[in-house]
Structures are given as C-alpha cells and as structure tokens.
Amino acid sequence: MELGRLTPIIFTLASRNLFHDRIRLVATLVGIVFSVVLFTVQLGLFLGFERMITTMIDHASADLWIAPADTKGFEATALLEGRERFRALAVPGVADVTPVVIGFTFWRKPNGKSQTPVFLIGTTPGGLQPWNLIEGNLSDLSTPQAVAVDRSYFDRLGVAEIGDYGEIGDKKARVAAVTKGIRSFTTTPYVFMPLDRARAYLGLPSASATYFLVRIAPGASVNEVRQRLQAALPNLEVITSDEFRRRSRSYWLFGTGAGAALFGSALLGIAVGTVIVAQTLYSSTKDHLSEFATLRAMGSSRRYLYLTILWQALLTAIIGFAIAAAASLGLARLTAESALPIVMTPGLIAGLFVLTVAMSIVSAISAIVVVTRVDPVTVLAR
Amino acid sequence: MTGLVIDATNVVKYLGSGAGRVAAVRGVSLSLTGGQLVLLMGPSGSGKTTLLSMLGCMLTPTSGTVRILGRATAGLLPERLADLRRRHVGFIFQNYHLFPTLTAAENVRLALEMSGEHPWRAHAKAVKALETVGLAHKVRVFPRELSSGEQQRVAIARAIVANPAVVLADEPTAALDSANGHAIMTLLAKIAKDPSRAVLIVTHDPRVLPFADRVLNIEDGRLVDKLPQAKPE
Numbered sequence: 001m002e003l004g005r006l007t008p009i010i011f012t013l014a015s016r017n018l019f020h021d022r023i024r025l026v027a028t029l030v031g032i033v034f035s036v037v038l039f040t041v042q043l044g045l046f047l048g049f050e051r052m053i054t055t056m057i058d059h060a061s062a063d064l065w066i067a068p069a070d071t072k073g074f075e076a077t078a079l080l081e082g083r084e085r086f087r088a089l090a091v092p093g094v095a096d097v098t099p100v101v102i103g104f105t106f107w108r109k110p111n112g113k114s115q116t117p118v119f120l121i122g123t124t125p126g127g128l129q130p131w132n133l134i135e136g137n138l139s140d141l142s143t144p145q146a147v148a149v150d151r152s153y154f155d156r157l158g159v160a161e162i163g164d165y166g167e168i169g170d171k172k173a174r175v176a177a178v179t180k181g182i183r184s185f186t187t188t189p190y191v192f193m194p195l196d197r198a199r200a201y202l203g204l205p206s207a208s209a210t211y212f213l214v215r216i217a218p219g220a221s222v223n224e225v226r227q228r229l230q231a232a233l234p235n236l237e238v239i240t241s242d243e244f245r246r247r248s249r250s251y252w253l254f255g256t257g258a259g260a261a262l263f264g265s266a267l268l269g270i271a272v273g274t275v276i277v278a279q280t281l282y283s284s285t286k287d288h289l290s291e292f293a294t295l296r297a298m299g300s301s302r303r304y305l306y307l308t309i310l311w312q313a314l315l316t317a318i319i320g321f322a323i324a325a326a327a328s329l330g331l332a333r334l335t336a337e338s339a340l341p342i343v344m345t346p347g348l349i350a351g352l353f354v355l356t357v358a359m360s361i362v363s364a365i366s367a368i369v370v371v372t373r374v375d376p377v378t379v380l381a382r
Numbered sequence: 383m384t385g386l387v388i389d390a391t392n393v394v395k396y397l398g399s400g401a402g403r404v405a406a407v408r409g410v411s412l413s414l415t416g417g418q419l420v421l422l423m424g425p426s427g428s429g430k431t432t433l434l435s436m437l438g439c440m441l442t443p444t445s446g447t448v449r450i451l452g453r454a455t456a457g458l459l460p461e462r463l464a465d466l467r468r469r470h471v472g473f474i475f476q477n478y479h480l481f482p483t484l485t486a487a488e489n490v491r492l493a494l495e496m497s498g499e500h501p502w503r504a505h506a507k508a509v510k511a512l513e514t515v516g517l518a519h520k521v522r523v524f525p526r527e528l529s530s531g532e533q534q535r536v537a538i539a540r541a542i543v544a545n546p547a548v549v550l551a552d553e554p555t556a557a558l559d560s561a562n563g564h565a566i567m568t569l570l571a572k573i574a575k576d577p578s579r580a581v582l583i584v585t586h587d588p589r590v591l592p593f594a595d596r597v598l599n600i601e602d603g604r605l606v607d608k609l610p611q612a613k614p615e
Contacts, residue, residue, distance in 0.1 A: 009492050
C-alpha cells in the first residue's frame with residue numbers, strides 16, 4: 001500500500017506547497033538555521049562558561065567551604081589567617097578541614113624574555129588537586145619545584161613537555177604533571193602545586209589560606225554542621241558547594257554582564273528567526289490565498305485551514321532544526337578544545353527543538369490572520 | 383426518491399453599505415428538487431452569482447429564507463454555513479480551482495478528508511469518483527498535466543465524491559471548447575439523473591440549453607421567467 005494513501009491530505013497539501021516554492025523554502029530555512037544556530041552558540045557558550053566558572057568547585061572534595069566574608073566567586077583572593085582551621089576542626093561533625101591557597105601571579109617563560117599571568121592553586125592531598133592527568137601523577141608534585149599544568153596552555157607557558165621549566169616570581173617551576181581540559185574562563189592558565197609551595201610562590205604567610213574545605217563526618221547533617229561552623233566563625237562565611245556554585249555563576253554571568261550579553265544575543269537570534277519565518281509564511285499564504293478560499297468554499301472549517309498553515313510551519317521547523325542542530329553540533333565539536341567551548345547537552349538540544357517549533361508556530365500567526373479573513377465567495381468571482 | 387433539496391422564498395440580498403449599497407437579489411423564490419438539472423441564466427450583473435452564493439450557503443439573505451434539506455441558513459454563523467456546504471453542497475467552479483500541488487485523486491480526496499473521512503477510504507472513494515467522470519487512468523496525474531476538459535472532470539469528481547444533495551456549477555463550460563463543453567454537460571446531466579441530487583448551473587452559454595430540465599432567467603436581481611423548458615428528444 002502506498003504511504004500517500006495513509007497520509008492525511010492536509011499534510012500532503014502543506015508539505016507540497018512548502019516544497020513547491022523552493023527558493024522561498026530555502027530562504028525560510030536559512031532564517032531558521034541562522035536563528036537557531038545563533039541561539040545555540042550563545043546558549044552553548046553560556047553553558048560552557050557556566051561549567052568553567054564552577055569547575056574548581058565541582059572538583060573540590062568539600063561538603064562545606066569556609067571563605068572570607070562576601071566572597072563572590074572562587075577567584076576571590078581575600079585571605080584567611082589560618083587559625084580558623086583549628087576552630088573548625090573542633091566543631092562536632094567536622095571530619096577534616098583542608099586549606100586551599102589560590103592567587104594570580106606571573107609565569108616567566110623559559111626564554112626569560114616574556115611572562116604571562118597564571119592562577120596558582122595550592123592544596124594538600126584530599127583538597128583541590130589536579131584531575132584528568134595525562135602525564136605524570138599526583139605524587140610527582142611532591143618533588144621540588146614541581147607543578148601541574150594543562151596541555152592546552154603549553155604555548156602560553158612556553159613549555160613543550162614534562163621536565164620543562166618556567167619561573168614564578170624569582171622561583172623555578174618544573175612541569176611534573178600534565179592535565180587535559182582544565183581550562184579557565186578567564187583564559188589565565190591554572191598551575192597546581194602543593195600548598196606550601198603555593199604560599200611561597202605567592203608570598204603568603206605560612207598558615208594562611210584562601211578557603212578551607214570541610215568534609216563532614218559520616219552520618220552528620222551538613223546543615224547542622226554548617227550552622228555550628230557559622231556560629232564558631234561568625235566573621236567568615238560557611239557555604240555549601242551548591243551555594244558557592246550559584247554565587248560564582250551569579251557573579252561572573254550576571255554581575256559582570258557577560259551572561260546578559262550572551263542571553264541578549266540569543267534572544268536577538270530568536271527575534272530575527274521569528275520575523276523571517278513569519279514573513280515567508282505570510283507571503284506563502286498570500287500566494288495560496290485562492291486555494292484557501294477554495295477550501296473554505298468547499299466547506300472547510302477554519303480549524304482545518306489553520307492546521308494546514310500550522311503543519312507547514314511545523315514542517316519548516318523540523319527541517320530547519322535538523323540542519324541547525326547538525327551545524328551546532330559541528331561547532332560544538334570544533335570548539336571542544338578551545339578556550340571557551342560551546343557545550344551542547346541533550347537538554348539543550350531538546351529545548352532548542354521546542355523553541356524552534358514554538359518560534360515557527362508564533363510565526364504562523366500572521367498567516368492565520370490572513371486566512372481568517374478569506375471569503376469563499378471570491379472563488380465564484382474568479 | 384425525488385425530493386425538495388433547496389427552497390428559497392422571497393430572497394433579498396443587499397451588497398455594500400451606505401451610498402454604495404445595492405440590491406443584488408430582489409425577492410427571488412425558487413425550489414430545486416432532486417433528479418433535475420436547472421440552468422440559471424442572465425446577463426452580467428443580474429445577480430446570478432449572488433443568488434448562487436446564497437443557495438450554496440456562502441452568503442445568507444438580507445431577508446427571505448433559503449432552506450437546504452429543510453434547514454434555514456438565515457442567521458447562521460460562518461462556521462455553521464461551512465458545515466452545511468461541506469455536508470450538502472458540491473461546487474464546480476469556472477476555473478476549476480484545483481490544487482496544483484495535489485494529484486487528481488488527492489484533489490478529490492480533499493473534499494472527503496475535510497469531513498473527517500479516513501485517508502485510505504477517501505482514496506478509494508476518490509478513485510471511484512474519477513472512474514465515474516472517465517478519468518480512472520489519471521488518478522496520479524497533476525492538474526498541470528491535464529487538459530482543460532480533464533481538469534473540469536476532476537472538479538466534478540471532487541464536487542460529487544461526498545454525495546452532496548446539490549451540485550452548484552458556476553459557468554462550468556466557459557473555459558472549454560465546444561467539444562469539451564458538450565462532454566462536461568453530458569456528464570453533469572448524467573449526475574443530475576440521481577433523484578436525490580439537484581444540479582444547478584449558472585451559465586451564459588446557450589449551448590447548454592438542450593441539457594436543461596428547467597431554465598431560470600434572472601435580470602436585475604429578479605427571476606423573470608421560470609417556465610420549464612423541455613429537453614429536445
């Protein structure tokens with residue numbers, strides 16, 4: 001049996017009308033693809049940005065963070081004196097408190113002529129140690145001058161392999177371990193090292209820390225321990241990892257305007273796409289007005305006419321989305337190793353599909369308004 | 383069984399508004415019964431199309447009544463009028479008004495599927511209707527590949543496929559040469575033989591007179607001659 005005999009004729013009519021005028025179809029699809037890809041890229045960048053912002057918090061072994069008051073994000077560099085650690089360890093329910101030191105400084109390249117800013121992270125085992133190691137291992141960091149850096153920053157740091165040297169301040173630093181994919185949204189390379197070495201490179205007092213990572217004892221309540229810690233350290237902040245992530249995202253994405261810019265571009269993409277699709281559906285409907293008048297003269301309900309237009313819009317959306325999704329996935333793959341990758345998640349793709357369909361349906365409104373006014377008597381006059 | 387299909391009583395229709403308001407139809411009364419082919423003839427501007435629009439439930443009268451199978455159309459909302467057209471009226475238009483992107487069978491199916499007929503059953507009925515008009519071999523052909531006469535046959539198949547009580551044709555032979563016009567009228571006369579169906583044809587074309595069971599003449603919105611004219615033997 002032919003498939004066409006089972007397909008409702010309304011779908012056949014809508015799709016044939018759509019494919020009949022190929023130039024208009026191409027124009028419509030270009031509009032949708034442009035719009036959806038722009039939206040996807042902006043949202044993908046947003047997701048990538050969001051992930052990078054919280055990557056250190058995500059990889060830290062902490063149930064709670066003890067941070068200086070008013071800490072806005074992970075990169076804040078206010079200091080804790082160090083004695084807070086002992087007060088925290090004395091709080092019931094606290095199993096361990098690990099100091100972390102962070103700070104911006106400069107890395108002088110091996111040629112000695114140029115330098116680049118770097119972001120140091122120093123901690124003890126069980127704190128915030130490098131992950132995704134592709135060369136060397138964590139124990140190598142305990143050797144003198146050893147640091148871990150990401151392969152993607154080799155050029156920036158002027159190194160090519162394990163064993164190469166640079167200088168931080170006036171101290172030598174030797175690449176002893178290499179990670180893959182630990183990139184900073186500030187584009188400043190992360191350099192991992194043991195806690196005391198970081199303090200020395202940054203010129204910080206020996207007991208100082210930027211954060212204390214708190215692990216709670218098995219069976220203890222995070223909230224209760226948090227309240228007790230906050231009571232014991234009234235001048236500091238005690239926050240969960242989730243809260244720290246939200247705070248970091250909020251600061252970098254919205255406090256700086258970066259997120260608003262990305263969202264603004266995404267919305268612009270949708271607006272442009274909606275206008276283009278609306279315009280082409282409108283002109284297509286105008287061109288086929290005599291057909292709609294004929295349908296109406298034959299006794300078609302308005303609902304049937306609307307369904308014809310909506311199906312046309314839906315079909316356009318599906319084709320446009322398929323092309324746009326493929327293009328966006330290609331872009332995501334191309335940027336996967338870049339400083340700011342476009343992240344595509346199944347949720348984002350599903351959301352984009354819904355958005356594309358919604359955009360096309362909204363675009364169909366102008367065409368529907370035209371059809372609502374169609375007069376069947378005009379068929380007799382022609 | 384022959385029965386009353388359309389009954390119009392003292393129908394008046396004004397078109398336009400204000401100073402441009404004109405009486406297109408002025409007090410027309412007529413009835414159409416099944417099994418008859420009726421011609422509505424008259425000069426341009428005489429009110430033929432307006433009367434056809436009211437008999438076909440596209441317009442409602444300003445005053446008077448039009449009943450189709452006993453149901454009055456006055457005061458009905460556009461959706462109810464469309465419902466009456468879909469159920470009871472088959473239209474044949476001067477320029478066929480086929481859908482260029484649909485095949486002959488698909489054009490005919492459309493009339494059924496908008497009434498909710500299943501696509502597969504609609505296709506079977508469409509093929510049968512095309513057989514009735516002599517186009518069984520053109521089922522998968524698009525309108526652009528058909529001659530004018532064949533296109534009008536497809537339009538006739540579309541008009542009759544849902545088995546309407548009345549078929550209204552607007553100048554069905556105007557765009558055809560005499561041979562095709564004759565063939566189309568022969569087909570319409572055959573369709574009109576069904577006692578449950580009335581066929582009304584609006585025309586200028588005197589060549590179709592021999593096919594009529596009855597001729598109605600309209601001038602200035604009034605029927606001026608309703609005397610039945612016998613078909614030549």
